[in-house]
Amino acid sequence: MTKFDKYLLSQLLTLFGFFSLVLVAVYWINRAVGLFDQLIGDGQSALVFLQFSLLTLPNVIRLVLPVSAFVAAVYCANRLISDSELVVMQATGFSSFRLARPVFGFGVIVAGMMLILMNWLVPASRTVFEERSAEISQDLSAQFLKEGAFLHPSAGLTLYIRDISARGELLDLFLTDERSKTERTTYTARRALFLRASEGPKLLMFNGMMQTLDTKTGRLSVTHFSDFTYDMAAMIAPAQSRNRSRAELSTRELLYPTPAVLQETQSSAAALRFEGHSRFAQPLLALSSAMIGFASLLLGAFSRFGLWRQILAATVLLLVVQSISTVATSIGGTSEDGWILAYAAPMLGLLLAGGELWVSQAPRRLRRLGGAA
Incomplete structure (x- = not known):
């Protein structure tokens, strides 16, 4: 790498790190609020x-x-043009393609990061996320042991706890069990403890009373107790085997889906294959985005009014490429050969960037042809 390549690459990576940090923070905080x-x-x-x-x-x-x-590519190119640095490099004989070489290297670095994220980190984090979500859904103490509110853990059960002490004791508990068609049972206790046992969660009540009403005869029986154990397993829905989503599957499973994977995801082989190729196409889309941003600004010369037209053109081209990617995603999984569409948007982006670089050299070629004539 020449000094110019190292200089431009360092500028791009610095700006890329800054903008990534800002955008990740904004996007992450926005999601974290809802999660909180x-x-x-x-x-x-x-x-x-x-x-x-x-x-x-x-x-x-x-x-x-x-x-x-x-x-990062747009900002860096705009600053270099405003400072006439790119103009100086062009005057020394650097072509637009030569100027874009470090930008291409920068795009390859970003694409490498995307490959690692999409093929390893994102599927692994998604799997752990879903597993933790399933565990929390089975966490009875977090969901139902809340003070000062009437809760309905399942059909026919009503639970109320006046207060929860610092030691974890449930004070003034009220529990009604109406699941039976022939009787209704109400439990009250001065205090209770929530216990986790190997056979399931238990509710240990102290100094309480059990009232059982026979709904057919209307007879009410009352039993006082010093301690009583109530099986709370009914409050928890039975754990079910969890099927993985497409985002959790490995890339190999997506590219070569087995009948078991097809049944687990309830998806077609074409849809899974398109998802697998998308994990390689999306990194190329990051490369084409950087190239479009840099190449678009080379179309303009230094101006006191800035390069807002070129920046607008780069943004429009990026939106076009993203739109094609969205359309390809919606139709790519409907046919056996639809996986090819996963590469349509990034390839178009690279072609557009190459075309812009070629056009940006047109004035110089015309001047050379005019001088030769």
């Missing part, structure tokens, strides 16, 4: 919220990196 309301509202601790927030981070970074690469 959901988890804390369900009685989860701040540690659980932190775990879930970190598990969503790889996917957030995956979404942000192409945009950061584009913004």
Whole structure:
């Protein structure tokens, strides 16, 4: 690498790191707010919220990196043109393609980051996220042991706890069991403890009363107790085997789906194959985004009014490429050969960038032809 390549690459990486940090923070905080309301509202601790927030981070970074690469390329090119640095390099004989060489290298670095994220980090984090979500859904103490509220853990059960002491004791408990068609049982206790046993969660009540009403005869029987154990397994829905989503599958499973994987995801082989190729196409989209941003600004010369036209053109081209990617995603999984469409948007982006670089050299070629004539 020449000094110019190292200089431009260092500028691009510095700006890329800055914009990535800002965009990831904004996007992550926006998602974390909704996650905070959901988890804390369900009685989860701040540690659980932190775990879930970190598990969503790889996917957030995956979404942000192409945009950061584009913004870094546009900002860097705009600054170099404003400072006449690129003009000087062009005067020494550097072609537009030669100027874009470090930008291409920068795009390859970003694409490498995307490959690691999409093929390893995002599927792994998604799997852990779903597993932790399933565990929390089975966490009875976090969901139902809340003070000062009438809760309905399942059909026919009503639970109320006046207060929960610092030692974890449930004070002034009220529990109604109406699941039976022939009787209704109400439990009250001065205090209770929630116990986790090998055969399931138990509720140990002290100094209480059990009232059983026979709904057919209307007879009410009352039993006082000093301690009583109630099986709370009915409050928890039985754990079911969890099927993985497409985002959790490995790239190999997506590219070569087995009948078991097709049944697990309830998807077609074409849809899974398209998803697998998308994990290689999306990194190329980050490369094309950087190239479009840099090449578009080379179309303009230094101006006191700035390069806002070229920046607008680069943004429009990027939106066009993203639109094609969206359309390809919607129709690519409907046919056996639809996986080819996964590469349509990044290839178009690279062709557009190459065309812009070629056009940016047109005035210089015309001047040479005019001089030769």
